[in-house]
Amino acid sequence: MLVQRLGAPSDFDPLLERVRDARIVLIGEATHGNYDYYRLREQLTRRLIAECGFSFVAVEGDWPDCDRVHRSVTAAPGGAADPRVALERFERWPTWMWANAEVARFCSWLRAWNVERPQDARAGFHGLDVYSLWESMQAIFDYLGEEDPGSLEAAQDAYRCFEPYGKRVEEYGMASRFVSARCEEEVVRLLARTREQAAADGPDSFSAWQNAEVVAGAERYYRSMVGGGPESWNIRDTHMTDTLDRLLERYGPGARGVVWAHNTHVGDARATDMAADGMVNIGQLARERHGADEVVLVGFGGYRGTVIAAPRWGSPAEAMVVPPARPGSVEHRLHELMPERAVLVFGGDDQPGWVTGTADHRAIGVVYDPSFESWGNYVPTRLGERYDALIWCDETTALHPLPALTTPGEMETYPAGV
Structure with a gap:
């Protein structure tokens, strides 16, 4: 040492x-x-x-x-x-x-x-990280609207599946205990279409693909969160590691x-x-x-x-x-x-x-x-x-926060937040 x-x-x-x-x-x-x-x-x-x-x-x-x-x-x-x-x-x-x-x-x-x-x-x-389900969904809409309007249907299907829960994703997690409430199929379609479109070169294409991966990871995360245990933690850290690997490949x-x-x-x-x-x-x-x-x-x-x-x-x-x-x-x-x-x-x-x-x-x-x-x-x-x-x-010593708009945090890392 x-x-x-x-x-x-x-x-x-x-x-x-x-x-x-x-x-x-x-x-x-x-x-x-x-x-x-x-x-x-x-x-x-x-x-x-x-x-x-x-x-x-x-x-x-x-x-x-x-x-x-x-x-x-x-x-x-x-x-x-x-x-x-x-x-x-x-x-x-x-x-x-x-x-x-x-x-x-x-x-x-x-x-x-x-x-x-x-x-x-x-x-x-x-x-x-994996938390930005709604923000990533909006980013996908913005990208597909300009680059691939034909794929908007898959994005709209995924959005409609989550829409009844508003931004209360913990409620989706609870509801997903019932098969009829799950959005897996819609998210898989969205991911496939976005990945296909993102096969073209360019930072915007890669960012759209990553946002689709976030939506897919978030769906799995919130669905597992309600069950307790290590699964949701492991989904999150595996998603972060997968993202790291995609970045290495991209660069x-x-x-x-x-x-x-x-x-x-x-x-x-x-x-x-x-x-x-x-x-x-x-x-x-x-x-x-x-x-x-x-x-x-x-x-x-x-x-x-x-x-x-x-x-x-x-x-x-x-x-x-x-x-x-x-x-x-x-x-x-x-x-x-x-x-x-x-x-x-x-x-x-x-x-x-x-x-x-x-x-x-x-x-x-x-x-x-x-x-x-x-x-x-x-x-x-x-x-x-x-x-x-x-x-x-x-x-x-304590760090120095910038002024920022704050919306309520997700409950996924409660109570410690690491």
Whole structure:
């Protein structure tokens, strides 16, 4: 194991050496509302793009929202000249996950970096998630109306099937327990027609295809959600991994991708208690599909500080105090052993017992109650197996949300929101 104190972006050199020729680098976060994690992830990602030639950033966000950001950062026709404008259009609660000053700064840098390069060499920004059923449906209508009016019937059939439930997709999930209420057939037809049309080259074609994949994934997700258990989680993370693979194929031979998501999606689920519950995640699936040498998983951890989160699902965000990590946890041990900020690169035969053994590792979602620290908010973890590297911040501060329109969030990640 190698430990490097962090003080400047150049201090990521040992981690970049570990990346080498990896095709995918997944970079986590221990909370969705922390300035330090986002800032350090930004610094690392800038180097991956500028020095290592990574092709895109794919985040735990909705495809249509992130597609507006993508058009801005790549200076595509119709894209906003300022990426902040695209980020402020995020509406799904919790908007602060991506509509924040830290992401806006990165996107402004990415646009400036991109405009100095040919269009086909510009780094993209994409969403991996599965939730945007209605937004993706509308995007498909817009695309087919211009490119393939003959396929609009399939889209209209799918829309009519979901329409009785309005935007209350949880009601569709409940109703789908009865075969007559399911929209599977209509969605399959929509996906087939859109995929066929999207066989032509062009970013708009690919985006329409991906929106159809979102509709198909969302239908499966909401139908499984009402049954409880790990199935809906697995559908979501499998969809995100499938999207990652489609992006790699779309960007062509030699493409390399960076993923931004919560530690619970990035760190290999097999090194946690998630495996015993039958759950998989992006980190595990990426390793299985591409091989461990092609994938680098980077987690984050912190001892105490402040975070942006909400006390209840759908309520306004606020800055909350994160208390010192509980004794025996990964974070408590690193507080005792590590400098204020450091990057730990795992591997080799000299790994200590606290890296190879199991210890609780803190995970904070968009809903947070610090009083739960005595019994919740932690995931039993074998650190050196879950990640290839960990970025450590002893004390952290809350990020800075942008003003954004907010609509009620979905219930699918309730109550924690990771």
